[in-house]
Amino acid sequence: MQVRVQTEPFDAGAELNAFTAATSGAGAVVSFSGIVRDVDGGLQEMEIEHYPGMTEKAIAKITEEAVTRWSLVDALVIHRHGTLHVGTPIMMVATAAPHRVDAFAAAEFLMDYLKSRAPFWKKELTASGADWVAARDEDEDALRRW
Amino acid sequence: MQVRVQTEPFDAGAELNAFTAATSGAGAVVSFSGIVRDVDGGLQEMEIEHYPGMTEKAIAKITEEAVTRWSLVDALVIHRHGTLHVGTPIMMVATAAPHRVDAFAAAEFLMDYLKSRAPFWKKELTASGADWVAARDEDEDALRRW
Protein backbone atom coordinates (compact mmCIF):
# COMPACT_ATOMS: atom_id res chain seq x y z
CA MET A 1 0.00 0.00 0.00
CA GLN A 2 1.40 3.36 -1.03
CA VAL A 3 0.02 6.83 -0.29
CA ARG A 4 1.74 9.96 -1.62
CA VAL A 5 0.69 13.58 -1.13
CA GLN A 6 2.90 15.86 -3.19
CA THR A 7 3.16 19.12 -5.13
CA GLU A 8 5.17 17.58 -8.00
CA PRO A 9 3.52 16.32 -11.16
CA PHE A 10 3.67 12.56 -11.67
CA ASP A 11 3.65 10.20 -14.65
CA ALA A 12 0.45 8.16 -14.40
CA GLY A 13 1.62 5.57 -16.95
CA ALA A 14 4.95 5.01 -15.22
CA GLU A 15 3.16 4.75 -11.86
CA LEU A 16 0.69 2.22 -13.30
CA ASN A 17 3.53 0.08 -14.70
CA ALA A 18 5.53 0.16 -11.47
CA PHE A 19 2.41 -0.67 -9.46
CA THR A 20 1.48 -3.56 -11.77
CA ALA A 21 5.03 -4.97 -11.79
CA ALA A 22 5.08 -5.02 -7.98
CA THR A 23 1.77 -6.90 -7.64
CA SER A 24 2.44 -10.46 -8.74
CA GLY A 25 -0.63 -12.60 -8.38
CA ALA A 26 -3.06 -9.88 -9.36
CA GLY A 27 -4.99 -10.65 -12.51
CA ALA A 28 -6.82 -7.32 -12.50
CA VAL A 29 -5.45 -3.80 -12.17
CA VAL A 30 -7.72 -0.75 -12.26
CA SER A 31 -6.48 2.82 -12.35
CA PHE A 32 -8.23 6.15 -12.14
CA SER A 33 -6.58 9.44 -13.00
CA GLY A 34 -8.12 12.84 -12.44
CA ILE A 35 -6.95 15.52 -14.85
CA VAL A 36 -7.25 19.32 -14.47
CA ARG A 37 -10.10 20.00 -16.86
CA ASP A 38 -10.89 23.31 -18.52
CA VAL A 39 -14.67 23.04 -18.67
CA ASP A 40 -15.60 26.49 -19.95
CA GLY A 41 -12.41 27.31 -21.80
CA GLY A 42 -11.29 29.96 -19.30
CA LEU A 43 -9.38 28.01 -16.68
CA GLN A 44 -5.84 29.32 -16.19
CA GLU A 45 -4.78 27.07 -13.38
CA MET A 46 -6.00 25.19 -10.35
CA GLU A 47 -4.87 25.62 -6.76
CA ILE A 48 -5.31 22.77 -4.34
CA GLU A 49 -5.14 23.49 -0.62
CA HIS A 50 -4.87 20.64 1.85
CA TYR A 51 -4.55 19.97 5.57
CA PRO A 52 -1.02 18.62 6.10
CA GLY A 53 -1.02 15.74 8.54
CA MET A 54 -4.71 15.04 8.35
CA THR A 55 -4.54 14.45 4.59
CA GLU A 56 -2.07 11.59 4.83
CA LYS A 57 -3.92 10.04 7.78
CA ALA A 58 -7.32 10.27 6.11
CA ILE A 59 -6.08 8.75 2.84
CA ALA A 60 -4.18 5.97 4.62
CA LYS A 61 -7.31 5.07 6.59
CA ILE A 62 -9.53 5.01 3.47
CA THR A 63 -6.94 2.96 1.57
CA GLU A 64 -6.54 0.43 4.38
CA GLU A 65 -10.30 0.00 4.47
CA ALA A 66 -10.40 -0.62 0.70
CA VAL A 67 -7.56 -3.15 0.86
CA THR A 68 -9.27 -5.11 3.63
CA ARG A 69 -12.79 -4.94 2.27
CA TRP A 70 -11.94 -6.15 -1.26
CA SER A 71 -8.92 -8.34 -0.37
CA LEU A 72 -6.70 -6.26 -2.61
CA VAL A 73 -3.22 -7.43 -3.48
CA ASP A 74 -2.18 -3.77 -3.38
CA ALA A 75 -3.44 -0.19 -3.64
CA LEU A 76 -1.84 3.13 -4.59
CA VAL A 77 -3.03 6.71 -4.03
CA ILE A 78 -1.19 9.80 -5.27
CA HIS A 79 -2.75 13.24 -4.73
CA ARG A 80 -1.18 16.57 -5.59
CA HIS A 81 -1.64 19.96 -3.96
CA GLY A 82 -0.38 23.44 -4.83
CA THR A 83 -0.62 24.99 -8.30
CA LEU A 84 -1.72 22.66 -11.12
CA HIS A 85 -1.86 23.43 -14.83
CA VAL A 86 -4.66 22.51 -17.23
CA GLY A 87 -4.21 19.03 -18.68
CA THR A 88 -1.96 17.75 -15.89
CA PRO A 89 -2.91 14.99 -13.47
CA ILE A 90 -4.41 15.96 -10.11
CA MET A 91 -4.36 12.53 -8.57
CA MET A 92 -4.55 8.83 -9.29
CA VAL A 93 -5.60 5.65 -7.57
CA ALA A 94 -4.70 2.12 -8.60
CA THR A 95 -6.01 -1.16 -7.22
CA ALA A 96 -4.86 -4.72 -7.86
CA ALA A 97 -6.94 -7.80 -7.11
CA PRO A 98 -7.31 -11.39 -8.30
CA HIS A 99 -10.63 -10.51 -9.99
CA ARG A 100 -11.83 -7.43 -11.83
CA VAL A 101 -15.00 -6.91 -9.78
CA ASP A 102 -12.98 -6.28 -6.63
CA ALA A 103 -10.42 -4.06 -8.34
CA PHE A 104 -13.20 -1.90 -9.83
CA ALA A 105 -15.27 -1.67 -6.64
CA ALA A 106 -12.25 -0.74 -4.52
CA ALA A 107 -11.12 1.94 -6.98
CA GLU A 108 -14.60 3.51 -7.03
CA PHE A 109 -14.84 3.36 -3.25
CA LEU A 110 -11.43 5.03 -2.93
CA MET A 111 -12.47 7.78 -5.36
CA ASP A 112 -15.79 8.42 -3.64
CA TYR A 113 -14.10 8.72 -0.25
CA LEU A 114 -11.16 10.78 -1.48
CA LYS A 115 -13.59 13.23 -3.11
CA SER A 116 -15.55 13.95 0.03
CA ARG A 117 -13.51 12.79 3.01
CA ALA A 118 -9.90 13.70 2.29
CA PRO A 119 -9.10 17.32 3.24
CA PHE A 120 -8.42 18.90 -0.15
CA TRP A 121 -10.03 22.04 -1.54
CA LYS A 122 -9.87 23.09 -5.16
CA LYS A 123 -9.78 26.69 -6.34
CA GLU A 124 -10.10 27.57 -10.00
CA LEU A 125 -8.28 30.61 -11.39
CA THR A 126 -9.82 32.19 -14.46
CA ALA A 127 -9.46 35.59 -16.13
CA SER A 128 -12.38 36.81 -14.05
CA GLY A 129 -10.92 35.76 -10.70
CA ALA A 130 -10.52 32.84 -8.34
CA ASP A 131 -13.34 30.60 -7.16
CA TRP A 132 -13.46 27.75 -4.68
CA VAL A 133 -14.98 24.69 -6.32
CA ALA A 134 -18.26 23.83 -4.62
CA ALA A 135 -18.82 20.29 -3.34
CA ARG A 136 -21.40 18.44 -5.40
CA ASP A 137 -24.37 16.71 -3.79
CA GLU A 138 -23.79 13.71 -6.09
CA ASP A 139 -20.38 13.21 -4.50
CA GLU A 140 -21.81 13.14 -1.00
CA ASP A 141 -24.62 10.85 -2.18
CA ALA A 142 -22.10 8.49 -3.81
CA LEU A 143 -20.79 7.52 -0.36
CA ARG A 144 -24.10 5.96 0.58
CA ARG A 145 -23.67 2.97 -1.67
CA TRP A 146 -20.72 1.59 0.30
CA MET B 1 -12.06 5.30 -30.33
CA GLN B 2 -9.33 2.75 -30.79
CA VAL B 3 -9.58 -1.06 -30.94
CA ARG B 4 -6.51 -3.23 -31.38
CA VAL B 5 -6.34 -7.03 -31.55
CA GLN B 6 -2.74 -8.18 -31.63
CA THR B 7 -0.26 -10.89 -30.70
CA GLU B 8 2.45 -8.46 -29.52
CA PRO B 9 2.83 -7.45 -25.89
CA PHE B 10 1.99 -3.82 -25.13
CA ASP B 11 3.04 -1.28 -22.52
CA ALA B 12 -0.07 -0.47 -20.47
CA GLY B 13 1.48 2.64 -18.91
CA ALA B 14 2.58 4.07 -22.25
CA GLU B 15 -0.86 3.32 -23.70
CA LEU B 16 -2.55 5.03 -20.75
CA ASN B 17 -0.41 8.14 -21.16
CA ALA B 18 -0.96 8.35 -24.92
CA PHE B 19 -4.70 7.85 -24.43
CA THR B 20 -4.89 10.51 -21.71
CA ALA B 21 -2.84 13.01 -23.74
CA ALA B 22 -5.19 12.62 -26.70
CA THR B 23 -8.36 13.22 -24.69
CA SER B 24 -8.40 16.89 -23.82
CA GLY B 25 -11.52 17.84 -21.94
CA ALA B 26 -11.72 14.59 -19.99
CA GLY B 27 -11.40 15.06 -16.26
CA ALA B 28 -11.58 11.34 -15.54
CA VAL B 29 -9.62 8.47 -17.06
CA VAL B 30 -10.15 4.86 -15.95
CA SER B 31 -8.03 1.94 -17.09
CA PHE B 32 -8.29 -1.77 -16.57
CA SER B 33 -5.49 -4.19 -17.34
CA GLY B 34 -5.79 -7.95 -17.24
CA ILE B 35 -2.57 -9.79 -16.43
CA VAL B 36 -1.77 -13.48 -17.00
CA ARG B 37 -2.07 -14.80 -13.50
CA ASP B 38 -0.51 -17.96 -12.11
CA VAL B 39 -3.19 -18.95 -9.62
CA ASP B 40 -1.92 -22.33 -8.49
CA GLY B 41 1.77 -21.85 -9.12
CA GLY B 42 1.87 -24.24 -12.09
CA LEU B 43 0.96 -22.08 -15.08
CA GLN B 44 3.62 -22.19 -17.81
CA GLU B 45 1.87 -20.04 -20.37
CA MET B 46 -1.51 -19.05 -21.71
CA GLU B 47 -2.78 -19.48 -25.25
CA ILE B 48 -5.55 -17.25 -26.50
CA GLU B 49 -7.49 -18.29 -29.58
CA HIS B 50 -9.79 -15.83 -31.31
CA TYR B 51 -12.08 -15.53 -34.32
CA PRO B 52 -10.37 -13.14 -36.75
CA GLY B 53 -12.84 -10.75 -38.29
CA MET B 54 -15.59 -11.30 -35.76
CA THR B 55 -13.31 -10.26 -32.88
CA GLU B 56 -12.67 -6.78 -34.23
CA LYS B 57 -16.33 -6.29 -35.16
CA ALA B 58 -17.62 -7.47 -31.79
CA ILE B 59 -15.22 -5.26 -29.83
CA ALA B 60 -15.91 -2.22 -32.02
CA LYS B 61 -19.66 -2.68 -31.50
CA ILE B 62 -19.31 -3.00 -27.71
CA THR B 63 -16.98 0.00 -27.58
CA GLU B 64 -19.28 2.18 -29.69
CA GLU B 65 -22.14 1.30 -27.38
CA ALA B 66 -20.07 2.29 -24.32
CA VAL B 67 -19.00 5.59 -25.90
CA THR B 68 -22.60 6.51 -26.73
CA ARG B 69 -24.19 5.33 -23.52
CA TRP B 70 -21.80 7.16 -21.19
CA SER B 71 -20.94 10.11 -23.48
CA LEU B 72 -17.27 9.18 -23.37
CA VAL B 73 -14.67 11.54 -24.72
CA ASP B 74 -12.77 8.47 -25.90
CA ALA B 75 -12.29 4.73 -25.33
CA LEU B 76 -9.47 2.29 -26.00
CA VAL B 77 -9.45 -1.51 -26.14
CA ILE B 78 -6.36 -3.64 -26.71
CA HIS B 79 -6.65 -7.43 -26.60
CA ARG B 80 -3.89 -9.93 -27.33
CA HIS B 81 -4.12 -13.44 -28.72
CA GLY B 82 -1.53 -16.18 -29.26
CA THR B 83 0.97 -17.28 -26.61
CA LEU B 84 1.17 -15.16 -23.47
CA HIS B 85 3.63 -15.49 -20.60
CA VAL B 86 2.84 -15.27 -16.88
CA GLY B 87 2.90 -11.69 -15.61
CA THR B 88 2.35 -10.07 -19.01
CA PRO B 89 -0.76 -8.07 -19.94
CA ILE B 90 -3.58 -9.90 -21.73
CA MET B 91 -5.65 -6.85 -22.52
CA MET B 92 -6.57 -3.38 -21.40
CA VAL B 93 -9.44 -0.96 -21.68
CA ALA B 94 -9.33 2.76 -21.01
CA THR B 95 -12.22 5.21 -20.87
CA ALA B 96 -12.21 9.00 -20.65
CA ALA B 97 -15.18 11.10 -19.56
CA PRO B 98 -15.89 14.47 -17.98
CA HIS B 99 -16.90 12.74 -14.71
CA ARG B 100 -15.58 9.68 -12.92
CA VAL B 101 -18.92 7.89 -12.58
CA ASP B 102 -19.24 7.59 -16.37
CA ALA B 103 -15.62 6.58 -16.90
CA PHE B 104 -15.94 3.81 -14.28
CA ALA B 105 -19.30 2.51 -15.50
CA ALA B 106 -18.17 2.42 -19.13
CA ALA B 107 -14.95 0.57 -18.25
CA GLU B 108 -16.86 -2.04 -16.25
CA PHE B 109 -19.44 -2.45 -19.00
CA LEU B 110 -16.65 -2.91 -21.56
CA MET B 111 -14.98 -5.53 -19.39
CA ASP B 112 -18.19 -7.45 -18.74
CA TYR B 113 -18.99 -7.56 -22.46
CA LEU B 114 -15.46 -8.35 -23.57
CA LYS B 115 -15.36 -11.26 -21.11
CA SER B 116 -18.46 -12.97 -22.43
CA ARG B 117 -19.25 -11.52 -25.87
CA ALA B 118 -15.94 -11.08 -27.66
CA PRO B 119 -14.76 -14.32 -29.34
CA PHE B 120 -11.64 -15.17 -27.35
CA TRP B 121 -10.87 -18.49 -25.67
CA LYS B 122 -8.17 -18.98 -23.08
CA LYS B 123 -6.18 -22.18 -22.68
CA GLU B 124 -3.84 -22.68 -19.74
CA LEU B 125 -0.69 -24.75 -20.18
CA THR B 126 0.64 -26.40 -17.03
CA ALA B 127 3.07 -29.24 -16.38
CA SER B 128 0.10 -31.64 -16.36
CA GLY B 129 -1.29 -30.56 -19.72
CA ALA B 130 -3.43 -27.97 -21.44
CA ASP B 131 -6.90 -26.94 -20.32
CA TRP B 132 -9.46 -24.60 -21.81
CA VAL B 133 -10.54 -22.06 -19.22
CA ALA B 134 -14.22 -22.56 -18.39
CA ALA B 135 -16.57 -19.60 -18.59
CA ARG B 136 -17.73 -18.47 -15.15
CA ASP B 137 -21.41 -18.05 -14.33
CA GLU B 138 -20.57 -14.78 -12.54
CA ASP B 139 -19.30 -13.35 -15.81
CA GLU B 140 -22.52 -14.16 -17.64
CA ASP B 141 -24.53 -12.84 -14.69
CA ALA B 142 -22.53 -9.61 -14.70
CA LEU B 143 -24.07 -8.67 -18.05
CA ARG B 144 -27.52 -8.42 -16.54
CA ARG B 145 -26.78 -5.23 -14.67
CA TRP B 146 -26.39 -3.19 -17.85
Added chain:
Amino acid sequence: MIDVMYFAWVRERIGVPSERIETSAPTVAALVDELKAREERYAAAFEDVSALRVALDQELTDFDASLEGVREVAFFPPMTGG
Protein backbone atom coordinates in the same frame (compact mmCIF):
# COMPACT_ATOMS: atom_id res chain seq x y z
CA MET C 1 -22.46 -24.32 -49.66
CA ILE C 2 -21.64 -22.80 -46.33
CA ASP C 3 -18.38 -22.17 -44.46
CA VAL C 4 -18.43 -23.77 -41.02
CA MET C 5 -15.81 -22.76 -38.46
CA TYR C 6 -14.93 -24.30 -35.12
CA PHE C 7 -13.03 -22.74 -32.23
CA ALA C 8 -11.35 -23.85 -29.01
CA TRP C 9 -12.31 -27.36 -27.84
CA VAL C 10 -15.02 -27.64 -30.52
CA ARG C 11 -12.23 -27.28 -33.11
CA GLU C 12 -10.12 -29.84 -31.26
CA ARG C 13 -12.91 -32.40 -31.10
CA ILE C 14 -13.88 -32.01 -34.74
CA GLY C 15 -10.26 -31.92 -35.82
CA VAL C 16 -10.40 -29.07 -38.35
CA PRO C 17 -10.66 -25.30 -37.88
CA SER C 18 -13.12 -24.92 -40.76
CA GLU C 19 -14.72 -26.72 -43.67
CA ARG C 20 -17.04 -26.00 -46.56
CA ILE C 21 -20.27 -27.94 -46.24
CA GLU C 22 -23.02 -28.75 -48.73
CA THR C 23 -26.26 -28.48 -46.82
CA SER C 24 -29.88 -27.52 -47.21
CA ALA C 25 -30.51 -27.35 -43.45
CA PRO C 26 -32.94 -24.50 -42.79
CA THR C 27 -31.68 -23.70 -39.28
CA VAL C 28 -28.56 -23.98 -37.15
CA ALA C 29 -30.19 -26.76 -35.14
CA ALA C 30 -30.92 -28.73 -38.33
CA LEU C 31 -27.29 -28.29 -39.44
CA VAL C 32 -26.10 -29.55 -36.07
CA ASP C 33 -28.32 -32.64 -36.43
CA GLU C 34 -26.92 -33.29 -39.92
CA LEU C 35 -23.34 -33.02 -38.66
CA LYS C 36 -23.99 -35.23 -35.62
CA ALA C 37 -25.41 -37.93 -37.92
CA ARG C 38 -22.26 -37.83 -40.06
CA GLU C 39 -19.47 -38.92 -37.78
CA GLU C 40 -18.68 -39.65 -34.17
CA ARG C 41 -16.36 -36.61 -33.81
CA TYR C 42 -19.28 -34.27 -34.61
CA ALA C 43 -21.55 -36.15 -32.23
CA ALA C 44 -18.88 -35.67 -29.53
CA ALA C 45 -18.47 -31.96 -30.25
CA PHE C 46 -22.22 -31.24 -30.37
CA GLU C 47 -23.22 -33.58 -27.57
CA ASP C 48 -24.49 -30.72 -25.40
CA VAL C 49 -25.36 -27.67 -27.48
CA SER C 50 -26.39 -25.76 -24.34
CA ALA C 51 -22.63 -25.58 -23.67
CA LEU C 52 -22.03 -24.04 -27.11
CA ARG C 53 -22.46 -20.71 -28.83
CA VAL C 54 -23.10 -20.04 -32.51
CA ALA C 55 -22.39 -17.05 -34.74
CA LEU C 56 -23.86 -16.49 -38.22
CA ASP C 57 -21.79 -14.26 -40.45
CA GLN C 58 -19.86 -13.20 -37.31
CA GLU C 59 -22.90 -12.18 -35.25
CA LEU C 60 -23.86 -14.18 -32.15
CA THR C 61 -27.26 -15.81 -32.48
CA ASP C 62 -29.37 -18.78 -31.31
CA PHE C 63 -29.52 -22.38 -32.46
CA ASP C 64 -33.00 -21.89 -33.89
CA ALA C 65 -31.80 -19.10 -36.21
CA SER C 66 -32.39 -19.51 -39.96
CA LEU C 67 -29.44 -20.27 -42.26
CA GLU C 68 -31.06 -18.53 -45.23
CA GLY C 69 -28.51 -16.32 -46.97
CA VAL C 70 -25.85 -17.15 -44.39
CA ARG C 71 -22.29 -17.62 -45.70
CA GLU C 72 -20.40 -18.39 -42.49
CA VAL C 73 -21.41 -20.39 -39.41
CA ALA C 74 -19.14 -20.63 -36.37
CA PHE C 75 -19.47 -22.94 -33.38
CA PHE C 76 -17.55 -22.42 -30.17
CA PRO C 77 -17.72 -22.69 -26.38
CA PRO C 78 -18.69 -19.67 -24.23
CA MET C 79 -16.10 -16.95 -24.63
CA THR C 80 -13.42 -16.40 -21.99
CA GLY C 81 -11.71 -13.20 -23.07
CA GLY C 82 -10.86 -10.15 -21.02
Added chain:
Amino acid sequence: MIDVMYFAWVRERIGVPSERIETSAPTVAALVDELKAREERYAAAFEDVSALRVALDQELTDFDASLEGVREVAFFPPMTGG
Protein backbone atom coordinates in the same frame (compact mmCIF):
# COMPACT_ATOMS: atom_id res chain seq x y z
CA MET D 1 -5.39 26.67 24.93
CA ILE D 2 -6.37 25.13 21.64
CA ASP D 3 -4.98 25.40 18.09
CA VAL D 4 -7.68 26.45 15.65
CA MET D 5 -7.07 26.04 11.92
CA TYR D 6 -9.03 27.34 8.96
CA PHE D 7 -8.94 26.15 5.37
CA ALA D 8 -10.13 27.32 1.94
CA TRP D 9 -12.71 30.12 2.06
CA VAL D 10 -13.06 29.84 5.83
CA ARG D 11 -9.37 30.76 6.07
CA GLU D 12 -9.87 33.62 3.61
CA ARG D 13 -12.82 35.06 5.52
CA ILE D 14 -11.13 34.85 8.90
CA GLY D 15 -7.84 36.10 7.47
CA VAL D 16 -5.44 33.72 9.19
CA PRO D 17 -4.62 30.04 8.58
CA SER D 18 -4.48 29.24 12.29
CA GLU D 19 -4.41 30.77 15.73
CA ARG D 20 -4.04 29.70 19.34
CA ILE D 21 -7.19 30.39 21.33
CA GLU D 22 -7.86 30.55 25.05
CA THR D 23 -11.26 28.97 25.55
CA SER D 24 -13.26 26.92 27.96
CA ALA D 25 -15.97 26.06 25.43
CA PRO D 26 -17.14 22.53 26.14
CA THR D 27 -18.13 21.73 22.54
CA VAL D 28 -17.34 22.76 18.96
CA ALA D 29 -20.68 24.57 18.73
CA ALA D 30 -19.88 26.57 21.89
CA LEU D 31 -16.47 27.51 20.45
CA VAL D 32 -18.14 28.67 17.23
CA ASP D 33 -20.53 30.86 19.25
CA GLU D 34 -17.59 32.38 21.15
CA LEU D 35 -15.74 33.15 17.93
CA LYS D 36 -18.83 34.62 16.23
CA ALA D 37 -19.32 36.97 19.19
CA ARG D 38 -15.73 38.18 18.88
CA GLU D 39 -15.55 39.86 15.51
CA GLU D 40 -17.45 40.34 12.30
CA ARG D 41 -15.02 38.20 10.24
CA TYR D 42 -15.79 35.16 12.42
CA ALA D 43 -19.50 35.85 12.19
CA ALA D 44 -19.12 35.94 8.38
CA ALA D 45 -17.13 32.69 8.26
CA PHE D 46 -19.47 30.80 10.59
CA GLU D 47 -22.71 32.31 9.33
CA ASP D 48 -23.98 28.93 8.10
CA VAL D 49 -22.29 26.05 9.92
CA SER D 50 -24.33 23.54 7.91
CA ALA D 51 -22.00 24.52 5.02
CA LEU D 52 -18.94 23.72 7.14
CA ARG D 53 -17.06 20.69 8.37
CA VAL D 54 -15.00 20.32 11.53
CA ALA D 55 -12.12 18.05 12.48
CA LEU D 56 -10.83 17.49 16.02
CA ASP D 57 -7.21 16.36 16.20
CA GLN D 58 -7.42 15.62 12.47
CA GLU D 59 -10.51 13.41 12.63
CA LEU D 60 -13.80 14.56 11.06
CA THR D 61 -16.55 14.99 13.61
CA ASP D 62 -19.76 16.93 14.34
CA PHE D 63 -20.39 20.37 15.75
CA ASP D 64 -21.81 18.95 18.95
CA ALA D 65 -18.59 17.02 19.71
CA SER D 66 -16.82 17.69 23.00
CA LEU D 67 -13.56 19.66 23.07
CA GLU D 68 -12.29 17.88 26.16
CA GLY D 69 -8.66 16.88 25.68
CA VAL D 70 -8.62 18.22 22.12
CA ARG D 71 -5.46 20.01 20.97
CA GLU D 72 -6.37 20.95 17.40
CA VAL D 73 -9.66 22.09 15.88
CA ALA D 74 -10.01 22.69 12.14
CA PHE D 75 -12.87 24.36 10.29
CA PHE D 76 -13.31 24.09 6.52
CA PRO D 77 -15.88 23.80 3.73
CA PRO D 78 -16.88 20.38 2.34
CA MET D 79 -13.87 18.74 0.71
CA THR D 80 -13.41 18.79 -3.04
CA GLY D 81 -10.46 16.52 -3.65
CA GLY D 82 -10.09 13.67 -6.12
